[in-house]
Amino acid sequence: GENVGLHLPTLSVQEGDNSIINCAYSNSASDYFIWYKQESGKGPQFIIDIRSNMDKRQGQRVTVLLNKTVKHLSLQIAATQPGDSAVYFCAETRRPLSGYSTLTFGKGTMLLVSP
């Protein structure tokens, strides 16, 4: 089948630990980035976003860090809970002055949280 030999990168943590999920993006011209969370059987859900003129942005229990020099994003989840178990995707785009620009999604990382 199409899944043979292909597995998502997986991060396994214990409940209460801090989790760090990494993403390398491809387009140096991208200026807007989003993290999405996808639980089993559901569609991706927005978590947090960041613009290229920022290095860091914090939400509730989540922090996104952006390193434009090496084209790297990370999502930090504090005090990880079993409900955080999901696949996490980063997405990038370059926003035009007018109109709409579409998102390019990364392949995703699976986060498994053990009680």
Added chain:
Amino acid sequence: DAGVIQSPRHEVTEMGQEVTLRCKPISGHDYLFWYRQTMMRGLELLIYFNNNVPIDDSGMPEDRFSAKMPNASFSTLKIQPSEPRDSAVYFCASSSHTRGGRSSLGANVLTFGAGSRLTVL
């Protein structure tokens, strides 16, 4: 709001059959997107509409795929004839430039439906 509604949630069909997937976007959203998700290729944008008009269909794999948006509250993605390699989860998403669904950075955020899992035997 009930969110983006997709149907069917699961579809199993035989090669050669026609498949129609349906989507109801969030009321008031002016953008609608169709994505396909597979393990091999991840999330791929197939086509998107703005105010019911197709804007970019460059992601549509081939002529067997077609999408329509006859009004602001309904869109279909059709595959005819279907092939086993079309097996995937198909997501519909909507967003608005002018109404709700914005992040605190002011950017419009995609809201995804729960997806339609298609298996072509």
